Amino acid sequence: MAVGGLLIGAAAAAMDLGPASDARPAAAAVLISAPASASASRDTDDRASRSGLREIPSASASPSAAAPASRPAAAPTTRKPTAAATQPAGTGTVTSSGTCGVSYYSDGSRTADGEAFNPNDFTAASKTLAFNTRVRVTNPANGKSVVVRINDRGPYVSGRCLDLTSAAFAAIASLSAGVLPAAKYEVLS
Numbered sequence: 122m123a124v125g126g127l128l129i130g131a132a133a134a135a136m137d138l139g140p141a142s143d144a145r146p147a148a149a150a151v152l153i154s155a156p157a158s159a160s161a162s163r164d165t166d167d168r169a170s171r172s173g174l175r176e177i178p179s180a181s182a183s184p185s186a187a188a189p190a191s192r193p194a195a196a197p198t199t200r201k202p203t204a205a206a207t208q209p210a211g212t213g214t215v216t217s218s219g220t221c222g223v224s225y226y227s228d229g230s231r232t233a234d235g236e237a238f239n240p241n242d243f244t245a246a247s248k249t250l251a252f253n254t255r256v257r258v259t260n261p262a263n264g265k266s267v268v269v270r271i272n273d274r275g276p277y278v279s280g281r282c283l284d285l286t287s288a289a290f291a292a293i294a295s296l297s298a299g300v301l302p303a304a305k306y307e308v309l310s
Contacts, residue, residue, distance in 0.1 A: 213255065213309035221282035223258055223304040225290035232273040239286070246273035246284040255309040258283060260293040260301055267292040268309070282306065 226246070229238035234252045245256065250271045259266035269289050276284035283306060287296060294301055 215257075215307045216310050218305065218307040219282070220303050220305050222278075222280045223283045223285060223290070223301045223306070224276055224278070224281055224299065225285045225287050225296065226275070227287040229273075234272045236272055238273075241288045242286055243267060243269050243289045243292070244272045244286050245269040245289060246275035247271045247282065248274060248277075249282075250308065256283065257307040257309060258285065258289070258293065259305040259307075261303060261305060262301075263293070265293040 227240040232238050232244070233246070245258075247254075247256070250256065252271055254271045255268055256271065257266050257268050267285070267289050269283075269285055273284070276282075280302075281300070283304075290296060293304075
């Protein structure tokens with residue numbers, strides 16, 4: 122009497138302890154007994170073949186008689202998407218404005234307010250503005266503007282009032298420019 126079955130689990134739990142170069146896993150399988158009727162057996166076999174399940178030899182089978190269990194291909198790893206840097210809201214009343222030199226910086230570990238420095242954020246350093254103040258900076262040469270949030274202190278160079286992150290600076294000018302000598306700024310409420 123032949124006993125059919127459906128594979129429900131397998132594990133490579135035992136190792137053949139032969140020579141080190143010949144070591145390979147032996148597969149263990151758990152089977153459920155087949156249904157009583159022949160038609161039910163065919164239904165189970167059809168479902169098993171459609172789902173891609175197959176019977177794996179048990180651990181008691183000779184390792185040389187059984188083909189080594191194939192492992193499924195590793196799924197491609199996907200990186201957790203990082204949040205794209207966004208500009209702070211650019212709406213609000215302009216409380217003060219002016220013109221000064223604006224530069225950028227791209228290195229550091231912590232900002233003056235304790236945040237981790239991220240050159241891809243739309244933030245900036247100011248010697249006088251309060252932390253979390255929003256400032257719109259406009260490049261007069263091309264009319265492009267960016268809104269940044271103050272989270273650091275600086276720049277400590279005469280004639281400059283703001284030091285933007287490299288991402289914020291790149292939004293209004295080429296990084297190769299390095300400094301905008303007369304950028305317009307507007308402090309937003």
